[in-house]
Amino acid sequence: MKRLTAMVLGAALTAATVFGSVVLAGAEEAKVYKVAIDQAFAPFSILQDDGSYIGIDLDIIQAIADAEGFEVEIMPMDFSAIIPSLASGTIDAGMGCMTITDERKETVDFSDPYYEDGQALVTREDDTIASLEDLKGRKLAIKLGTMGAQWGEDHAEEYGFEVVTLEDSASIALAVENGQADAMIDDYPVVSYKIKIGEMEGMKVAVETIDEVGDIGISVKKGENQELLQMINDGLAKIKEDGTYEEILANYE
Secondary structure (H helix, E strand, C coil): CCCCCCCCCCCCCCCCEEECCEEECCCCCCCEEEEEEECCECCCEEECCCCCEECHHHHHHHHHHHHHCCEEEEEEECHHHHHHHHHHCCCCEEEEEEECCHHHHCCEEECCCCEEECEEEEEECCCCCCCHHHHCCCEEEEECCCHHHHHHHHHHHHHCCEEEEECCHHHHHHHHHCCCCCEEEEEHHHHHHHHHHCCCCCEEEEECCCCCCEEEEEEEECCCCHHHHHHHHHHHHHHHHCCHHHHHHHCCC
16 A cells, blocks of 8 residues: 655645646645654654655644645654643644643643554563563663653652663663663554564563553644644544545554
């Protein structure tokens, strides 16, 4: 199946039609919205050699934009910067496989869910950690601003581990690989995909889900950009109904 690949667009396309030397400008110029993604979070966002991105998040937002008649400018950034960027108005919407939580709802409004996600515990293949109880006396690497980070901070005393907080997925994986940490927490679809394609060689998923599976949504600044939020929900419903949504997910299985 043909992959729906999101392009980074710097400006809206002019909707005028040219017939010979006559320009008919009957259609309005499509509005461009800035949408943030996590800059390193395969398969939701995958950096290509040419500097462009593909991935579940990009394909879904592009399909929604196509269905609703708007354009998107993709803004790659650290996950921890997405909600502050929404609050400051730097971006219009945020993705990055963001779990819908009551705490985040205090700052942002979420679309209808477009994915379900769980947090996995990952270790080196030669490590004996096989359960949360095995974390006692160990170091756990967590990614700033994520559900995994929240879980790590909330359960450090209960399970007796030390928290090592880092900025991104690449950093927590490297910490485990080089022995600075014994385990890490990250989204199960992400780590399982990376292990499958060989990006996390020598690593394994020790516990597939450390907590309840959560819904993933697209976020906008609370109380603002409601028109965009409605278009996102309408477009999401359309691509689920016509089969585009399932085609996108199948591209990354």
